Amino acid sequence: MRKEYKTIREVVGPLMLVEHVSGVKYDELVEIEQADGNIRRGRVLEIDRDRALVQLFEGSQGLQISTSKARFLGKSIELDVAPDMLGRIFDGMGKPIDKGPALIPEKHLNINGTPMNPTARDYPSEFIQTGISAIDGLNTLVRGQKLPVFSGSGLPHANLAAQIARQAKVRGSDEKFAVVFAAVGITFEEADFFISDFRDTGAIERTVTFINLANDPAIERIATPRMAITAAEYLAYELGMHVLVIITDITNYAEALREVSAARKEVPGRRGYPGYLYTDLASMYERAGRIRGNAGSITMIPILSMPEDDLTHPIPDLTGYITEGQIILSRELYRKGLTPPINVLPSLSRLKDKGIGKGKTREDHAGTMNQIFSAYSRGKDAKELAVILGDAALSDVDKLYAKFSDAFELEYVSQGYYTNRTIEETLDLGWKLLSILPKSELKRIKDEFIEKYFPKEA
Secondary structure (H helix, E strand, O other), rough: OOOOOOOOEEOOOOOOOOOOOOOOOOEEEEEEEEEEEOOEEEEEEEEOOOEEEEEEEOOOOOOOOOHHHHEEEEOOEEEEEOOHHHEEEOOOOOOOOOOOOOOOEEEEEEEEOOOOOOOHOOOOOOOOEEOOOOHHHOEEOOOOOOOEEEEOOOOOOHHHHHHHHHHOEEOOOOEEEEEEEEEEEEHHHHHHHHHHHHHOOOHHHHHHEEEEEEOOOHHHHHHHHHHHHHHHHHHHHOOOOOEEEEEEEEHHHHHHHHHHHHHHHOOOOOOEEEOOHHHHHHHHOOOEEEEOOOOEEEEEEEEEEEEEHHOOOHHHHHHHHOOOOEEEEEEEHOOOOOOOOOOOOOOEEEOOOHHOOOOOOOHHHHHHHHHHHHHHHHHHHHHHHHHOOOOOHHHHHHHHHHHHHHHHHHHHHHOOOOOOOHHHHHHHHOOOOOOOHHHOOOOOOOHHHHHHHHOOOO
């Protein structure tokens, strides 16, 4: 039985100071029992000799410290895991909220796992099909990769997240695939959208869902992504599954981190975020990947909304350093009515070359990808020139590139949220669009592939 203390001295916001403690460890769970029998929970944030600083999960409103006692439990925050997790919905602290039966845990796992040892990592190399052409064809997702989505306030990243969760799969294998979906600091309407979408499409059967609402305590927001990654580690490395982790919205997580840091009176870094934001994000992101000799893998898509659409904001900036690329949503494309509004030119998947080609996608993938990038970029330049100097300033070839640019956005990028394209359909669509241009312009594709795949004239 753990010792109880009636030496609670001070409460400021979500923080509480307990004095004259002994044998207490960092990150240990605490129960605060009030005179009426009500129990609140917290965890140890800091220890200074015989004083413990405790962070309360439920906040301190109405807490009578003179009649309360603190009980230290001797363990950190844990998640109960079992194969039956699939198809279930949990709150941000790992408690079932779907009115289903109680989970009978196989294990209790500490959510503060360690990042993967670099020497144990296996190189990501297998293609994951999301069914979204702008990702599969041009910024390919590879199993074991960390590929964030950078969005802006009001852009439809929730729809994109739901689409990826529904459609993603490892091709050409009967290996088990699961999705762990964590919604961090979202509204009730958004939570309802995700749950309804997963149920209506049947995706819920292979998904473990964690929902943390905007009115839940800030400390729960900090725990939710780690709950999701811990569940993914269990499914991947204990059950041998390929797991895709989608976390939305990392910005809400960072805001909660800033709130707690301010309450601790820490010296702020850029934009008021704590100086250890980079380390903190890395400790989550680096838990994704593949381990040598283990069949399972964790692929991660963190989604974050950039304040004021600012790519240099600390959250996207630091995320970009840790992860292997980014998918960027464009407000300009969104205003044009394109869905999903993925801006392929600044988007990047640093591992795309490892997951494409013969035996993975198709032999012509690399060449068509480079040619489409080049043609779209030149088409956009041609359209900008036409705005300034008029259409008469464009050569006949430039006009074809401008035509390609428009067709590319309307047919290739804008596919809607419920169209699930195979990689073959995406590549064939790319060839159809490239046929707008003369064959002589296709300088980035091998002649043998042009001969084989270029659409024959009717």
